[in-house]
Amino acid sequence: MRGWLRSDGRKGIRNVVAVAYLVECAHHVAREIVSPFRDRDVHLIGFPGCYANQYAYDMMRRLGAHPNVGAVLLVSLGCEGFDRRGLREAIAATGRPVHTVVIQAAGGTRSTIAAGRAWVERVRAELDAQPTVPVALDELTVGTICGGSDGTSGLTANPAIGRAFDRLVAVNAACIFEETGELIGCEGHMASRAATPQLAELITACVEKAARYYAVLGHGSFAPGNAEGGLTTQEEKSMGAYAKSGASQIVGLIKPGDIPPRGGLYLLDVVPDGEVRFGFPNIADNAEIVELIACGSQIVLFSTGRGSVVGSAIAPVIKVCANPDTYRRLSEDMDVDAGRILAGEATLDEVGDEIVTLIEAAGRGQKTKSEELGHQEFILTYKTFEPIGPACLPAA
Amino acid sequence: MKPFDPRLLLLSEHDNVVVACANLRGGEIVRMDGENVKLGAEVSVGFKIARRDFDAGEKVTKYGAPIGSTTTAIRRGEIVHLHNMKSDYLPTYVHDGGVGFTKR
Numbered sequence: 247m248r249g250w251l252r253s254d255g256r257k258g259i260r261n262v263v264a265v266a267y268l269v270e271c272a273h274h275v276a277r278e279i280v281s282p283f284r285d286r287d288v289h290l291i292g293f294p295g296c297y298a299n300q301y302a303y304d305m306m307r308r309l310g311a312h313p314n315v316g317a318v319l320l321v322s323l324g325c326e327g328f329d330r331r332g333l334r335e336a337i338a339a340t341g342r343p344v345h346t347v348v349i350q351a352a353g354g355t356r357s358t359i360a361a362g363r364a365w366v367e368r369v370r371a372e373l374d375a376q377p378t379v380p381v382a383l384d385e386l387t388v389g390t391i392c393g394g395s396d397g398t399s400g401l402t403a404n405p406a407i408g409r410a411f412d413r414l415v416a417v418n419a420a421c422i423f424e425e426t427g428e429l430i431g432c433e434g435h436m437a438s439r440a441a442t443p444q445l446a447e448l449i450t451a452c453v454e455k456a457a458r459y460y461a462v463l464g465h466g467s468f469a470p471g472n473a474e475g476g477l478t479t480q481e482e483k484s485m486g487a488y489a490k491s492g493a494s495q496i497v498g499l500i501k502p503g504d505i506p507p508r509g510g511l512y513l514l515d516v517v518p519d520g521e522v523r524f525g526f527p528n529i530a531d532n533a534e535i536v537e538l539i540a541c542g543s544q545i546v547l548f549s550t551g552r553g554s555v556v557g558s559a560i561a562p563v564i565k566v567c568a569n570p571d572t573y574r575r576l577s578e579d580m581d582v583d584a585g586r587i588l589a590g591e592a593t594l595d596e597v598g599d600e601i602v603t604l605i606e607a608a609g610r611g612q613k614t615k616s617e618e619l620g621h622q623e624f625i626l627t628y629k630t631f632e633p634i635g636p637a638c639l640p641a642a
Numbered sequence: 643m644k645p646f647d648p649r650l651l652l653l654s655e656h657d658n659v660v661v662a663c664a665n666l667r668g669g670e671i672v673r674m675d676g677e678n679v680k681l682g683a684e685v686s687v688g689f690k691i692a693r694r695d696f697d698a699g700e701k702v703t704k705y706g707a708p709i710g711s712t713t714t715a716i717r718r719g720e721i722v723h724l725h726n727m728k729s730d731y732l733p734t735y736v737h738d739g740g741v742g743f744t745k746r
Contacts, residue, residue, distance in 0.1 A: 397688020466732035476688035479729035482709035551700040
């Protein structure tokens with residue numbers, strides 16, 4: 247694999263210009279800046295809220311300094327609460343080109359779009375001339391998520407991703423699984439895989455937090471389509487989702503934006519801390535994909551049974567299709583046909599190996615299906631988190 | 643002869659349901675625990691079939707773990723889904739005939 251070496255020592259497998267709106271009022275201008283460059287690795291990201299939020303700020307700071315991001319353009323209306331100066335300075339400190347356009351100061355929509363496009367054009371050319379370096383598997387952080395799950399997800403795609411994770415962890419890559427609301431019922435087993443007794447307690451507590459949070463909302467992490475695909479209950483969905491984690495020891499418990507300090511398997515806690523405040527922890531799959539990316543994932547493995555088609559801004563998404571019927575209908579969107587396992591045409595290990603091979607291909611620049619199709623979804627909303635404690639991380 | 647039809651998957655010896663690995667027709671005979679069982683209705687891939695008779699209020703076990711409880715009696719060979727089981731943690735929401743959002 248080849249990629250781009252960043253000042254913090256991490257390496258990107260893409261060299262994206264991120265154009266970030268800092269409030270919904272700047273969204274259209276930012277989208278127009280991106281539109282002529284849509285096939286040239288210029289991606290639209292942003293935060294819609296007018297009121298400042300520490301989580302959103304930290305997420306944008308991590309995304310702006312993500313290894314797959316080479317430069318960042320901030321698009322501000324001018325009067326929103328986002329700390330645009332702090333964000334620009336934090337990104338500039340990483341050595342990346344960063345620039346801010348402020349609509350209210352630049353003379354409105356047209357002039358801001360023109361100024362933004364001129365900057366992107368120049369910086370895109372700079373990034374295209376940057377040299378690449380070799381990238382090894384142990385320099386990757388890989389996230390995983392399942393979306394549009396059905397009764398086959400837990401039988402094929404999820405355990406196959408688990409096998410891929412086991413192989414990646416064995417060579418000291420960092421692997422992140424998540425969605426503690428979809429691990430309700432698995433906390434005891436997960437705790438038994440924790441590297442330390444303190445970490446085991448923290449894992450149990452974070453699933454209990456998720457169960458309380460969802461109980462207040464009166465709703466689990468379960469969509470009607472899950473039931474149409476054969477799943478019945480949160481705990482059944484959890485058991486299937488949990489299979490994505492594989493069989494390795496769990497070395498850390500992180501929150502959105504925390505970077506794994508070394509290789510190994512990490513659980514990402516996406517459920518906010520404190521009282522239930524801003525609604526659902528994960529309004530759609532891309533909210534979690536963005537959180538996996540903010541933790542440094544250069545690539546994301548997405549398991550789907552019903553057939554999600556999404557990709558993401560910033561990081562390539564590999565879609566592993568669990569259901570053979572879905573694969574036949576949506577093969578143009580799917581990278582891996584894990585449903586072959588049900589018919590006895592492939593084993594979990596074989597599909598796990600295929601996933602690792604596809605990760606390496608993406609690391610050599612090959613586009614995933616969702617990249618080819620132009621998927622660059624992105625969502626960021628309000629949340630609140632307390633910082634993690636030292637017992638959550640392994641020694642570096 | 644093997645105790646289970648190859649189109650059925652028993653995930654754990656402790657399970658009281660099996661999972662369909664293929665789309666099965668209603669009335670079809672499948673082999674379960676060494677016996678021939680007639681399916682009550684069509685079963686789509688990924689759905690669960692009762693491995694034994696259930697009373698209402700019994701735990702349903704899949705992957706060797708409890709995934710909810712029955713709400714009615716269920717006969718061996720019948721589909722086990724939201725019309726006859728529920729979560730022990732949180733309600734499940736479904737589309738009602740393709741529209742709306744109904745609590746089960």
